[in-house]
Amino acid sequence: MRRGEALAAWMLTLPAALAFLLLLLAPTLAAIALAFSDYELGVWPPHWIGLDNFREMWTDRGFRTSFVNTLVYVAIVAPVSVAGGLGLALLIEGAARGRTIFRAIFFLPVVSLTVAMAAAWQYLLHPTIGPVNAVLRAVGIAGPAWLSSSDTVLLSLAAIGIWESIGFNMVLFMAGLTAIPRELREAAAVDGARAAWDRFRLVTWPLLGPTALFVVVISLIRSVRVFDTVAVLTRGGPNKASEVLLYTMYTEGFTFLRLGYSAAITLVFLVIVLGLMLVQTRILDRRVHYG
Amino acid sequence: MTLQRRTLATGTTAALFAPHVLRAQGTTDITIHYAQPFIFKESYDAIAAEFARREPNIRINWVTTPNYEEGMQLILRQAATQMQVDLSYQGFNRLRLFAERGVAHDLAPFLAREGDPARHGYSPAILSLAHFGGMQAGLAYAASNPINFFNADLVRRAGGNPDAMPTDWPGIMQLSQRIRALGGGTEGMWYAWPGDDWMFSALLFGHGGRMLSEDERDIAFAGPEGLGALRMLDRMVREGGMPNLTREAAQQAFAAGRLGMFFWSTAVLRGTIQQVGRNFELRTTVMPVIDPVRGRLPTGGAAGMLTSRDEAKREAAWKFLRFSTSVEGTTLMVQNTGYVPTNQLAIDEPRWLAEFYRANPLFQAATRQAQLMIPWYAFPGANSVRVTQTMVDQQARIIEGRATPEAVLADMATEVRRLLPRPRG
Numbered sequence: 122m123r124r125g126e127a128l129a130a131w132m133l134t135l136p137a138a139l140a141f142l143l144l145l146l147a148p149t150l151a152a153i154a155l156a157f158s159d160y161e162l163g164v165w166p167p168h169w170i171g172l173d174n175f176r177e178m179w180t181d182r183g184f185r186t187s188f189v190n191t192l193v194y195v196a197i198v199a200p201v202s203v204a205g206g207l208g209l210a211l212l213i214e215g216a217a218r219g220r221t222i223f224r225a226i227f228f229l230p231v232v233s234l235t236v237a238m239a240a241a242w243q244y245l246l247h248p249t250i251g252p253v254n255a256v257l258r259a260v261g262i263a264g265p266a267w268l269s270s271s272d273t274v275l276l277s278l279a280a281i282g283i284w285e286s287i288g289f290n291m292v293l294f295m296a297g298l299t300a301i302p303r304e305l306r307e308a309a310a311v312d313g314a315r316a317a318w319d320r321f322r323l324v325t326w327p328l329l330g331p332t333a334l335f336v337v338v339i340s341l342i343r344s345v346r347v348f349d350t351v352a353v354l355t356r357g358g359p360n361k362a363s364e365v366l367l368y369t370m371y372t373e374g375f376t377f378l379r380l381g382y383s384a385a386i387t388l389v390f391l392v393i394v395l396g397l398m399l400v401q402t403r404i405l406d407r408r409v410h411y412g
Numbered sequence: 413m414t415l416q417r418r419t420l421a422t423g424t425t426a427a428l429f430a431p432h433v434l435r436a437q438g439t440t441d442i443t444i445h446y447a448q449p450f451i452f453k454e455s456y457d458a459i460a461a462e463f464a465r466r467e468p469n470i471r472i473n474w475v476t477t478p479n480y481e482e483g484m485q486l487i488l489r490q491a492a493t494q495m496q497v498d499l500s501y502q503g504f505n506r507l508r509l510f511a512e513r514g515v516a517h518d519l520a521p522f523l524a525r526e527g528d529p530a531r532h533g534y535s536p537a538i539l540s541l542a543h544f545g546g547m548q549a550g551l552a553y554a555a556s557n558p559i560n561f562f563n564a565d566l567v568r569r570a571g572g573n574p575d576a577m578p579t580d581w582p583g584i585m586q587l588s589q590r591i592r593a594l595g596g597g598t599e600g601m602w603y604a605w606p607g608d609d610w611m612f613s614a615l616l617f618g619h620g621g622r623m624l625s626e627d628e629r630d631i632a633f634a635g636p637e638g639l640g641a642l643r644m645l646d647r648m649v650r651e652g653g654m655p656n657l658t659r660e661a662a663q664q665a666f667a668a669g670r671l672g673m674f675f676w677s678t679a680v681l682r683g684t685i686q687q688v689g690r691n692f693e694l695r696t697t698v699m700p701v702i703d704p705v706r707g708r709l710p711t712g713g714a715a716g717m718l719t720s721r722d723e724a725k726r727e728a729a730w731k732f733l734r735f736s737t738s739v740e741g742t743t744l745m746v747q748n749t750g751y752v753p754t755n756q757l758a759i760d761e762p763r764w765l766a767e768f769y770r771a772n773p774l775f776q777a778a779t780r781q782a783q784l785m786i787p788w789y790a791f792p793g794a795n796s797v798r799v800t801q802t803m804v805d806q807q808a809r810i811i812e813g814r815a816t817p818e819a820v821l822a823d824m825a826t827e828v829r830r831l832l833p834r835p836r837g
Binding site for chain 1: 481485488489491492513515598599606655656657658660661664665668670671794795798801804805806808809812
């Protein structure tokens with residue numbers, strides 16, 4: 122009887138297990154194996170070169186720039202979009218009217234296609250015919266070449282990144298807010314937390330803990346993953362000023378055809394993402410749940 | 413044409429009764445790949461329609477990729493697994509990679525069967541465009557060179573004469589400054605330096621320089637010609653007031669009538685005509701001359717290469733490649749794109765294209781400087797594409813005014829040397 126049950130269980134999980142094996146585990150293992158080879162598209166067979174790819178990465182100016190750029194991008198986009206998302210959620214929750222409209226407006230960038238939106242941004246930020254610089258010119262300021270100057274390109278991309286994810290974070294926070302019983306805040310007011318800030322600090326924020334943690338991790342992962350806007354708007358230029366991890370991985374693998382090196386970069390990316398997930402599940406999980 | 417067909421027929425009569433030839437008399441299916449359908453589709457459609465009339469027994473499956481890069485990936489992927497494409501049209505600068513990786517078949521034996529190639533319009537200069545890795549890796553299908561697209565309205569308002577544009581760079585830079593002075597965010601000129609090394613080679617070849625030494629063991633651009641090329645770029649920014657734009661941004665500004673002169677490939681002529689519409693009077697002219705004696709221009713465009721592993725399909729694919737690059741094929745190609753003909757007969761004999769050029773003066777600029785065209789240099793070894801990216805990155809420092817041409821040339825030389833294949837022994 123037991124055995125039959127176990128067999129049935131295995132049979133039931135078989136489709137999911139197979140899909141996981143074929144679509145996720147096998148390609149990941151293949152990428153890990155490739156990371157230790159010199160595989161180039163069109164050159165067969167590849168050779169096992171041990172840690173050479175990682176050694177090259179260490180000295181490669183392109184990879185270093187790309188790594189630092191990604192860190193800067195994440196350091197701007199993640200905090201601003203988390204704080205901004207929370208702020209918007211609180212404002213909209215507290216608003217008397219127009220909640221649906223504002224929610225829709227801020228959520229719009231999330232559901233729109235990034236590539237199409239990138240084209241719109243390209244026009245907005247166009248140095249000569251773009252509206253942003255036209256406004257600046259009207260007040261007597263010579264606007265910068267937003268996407269083609271190495272001073273501003275990363276900031277411009279970060280601004281687009283924030284615009285893209287702030288609505289997503291807002292919706293997550295709003296879901297978290299509706300889960301907090303209204304009575305708790307009212308009770309706090311009775312107990313002497315008169316100022317709105319006090320009620321937020323003492324009741325809302327601690328109860329938002331699990332949501333906030335999730336939003337932070339998701340924002341970090343989403344911003345490490347930045348690719349579309351770079352590929353469409355700047356191609357990593359000028360002079361690698363907007364080169365980011367995934368874009369480097371793409372050009373090394375598919376433009377320069379060095380799949381081995383590209384797989385090694387993928388591995389670095391994988392370690393970062395897994396590390397972030399580990400942070401979520403292990404360390405912070407214990408501190409934000411009130412059992 | 414009839415003459416050539418007869419020679420082909422006598423050549424095969426003896427083998428006509430061999431069983432495999434008899435089988436080949438049935439329908440042969442071949443797969444042909446090309447990139448950039450938005451530029452090339454009309455030309456291939458026209459050629460395929462004409463080809464179907466002559467070779468009714470060859471059926472063609474088409475595969476396209478949005479750009480050359482994905483086309484290269486497609487063929488290399490198939491080379492590693494199973495080759496399904498029999499004939500692929502690839503960018504000139506990528507042919508070397510296919511030749512070195514053993515994907516492209518040498519076309520010399522195919523050409524030799526028809527006698528002297530020059531008699532069919534394949535002059536040595538045209539053959540050299542697709543001669544890479546020590547073999548005839550392909551046949552040039554469409555050739556392009558850089559030209560000057562300009563906004564005749566802006567030129568006139570700035571006091572220039574659209575019918576007599578400056579023929580040297582100092583003149584262009586002065587005109588550019590006068591167009592900028594019109595105000596309202598109008599820019600004078602933009603030179604398409606990002607993307608790849610093609611426009612840099614236009615400045616280098618324009619000075620009579622070359623990328624690598626004759627034996628390809630060391631770089632040759634670090635001399636006075638290379639410095640001249642980078643200084644020219646520097647002067648475009650300082651004296652011409654060239655703005656720092658991405659290529660897309662520059663194209664948009666030009667189409668919107670806010671950029672006076674735009675220097676890029678004649679390949680985008682058709683697209684530019686459509687973008688500009690009736691916004692302003694679009695004109696084209698030849699590139700400014702740098703060195704009137706030694707100056708040359710790089711050739712962009714595509715060449716067809718045979719990749720088939722099946723003999724019958726290879727023969728059928730060769731027939732299409734041969735026709736698409738014949739004088740009839742190249743005539744159809746020119747009429748449906750913005751490119752320069754790749755068959756000498758179409759250039760020499762007025763009956764093919766003279767009428768078309770009279771009716772379409774914008775298409776004349778590229779052909780007027782066709783005698784200056786030399787192959788787009790492709791770097792040897794595994795890092796060939798990486799080298800070009802390095803050159804673009806280095807030029808960005810000049811455009812942003814962060815380094816002198818001298819410093820950039822030195823860094824460029826060091827980085828490119830590091831990426832060249834190390835000589836053995």
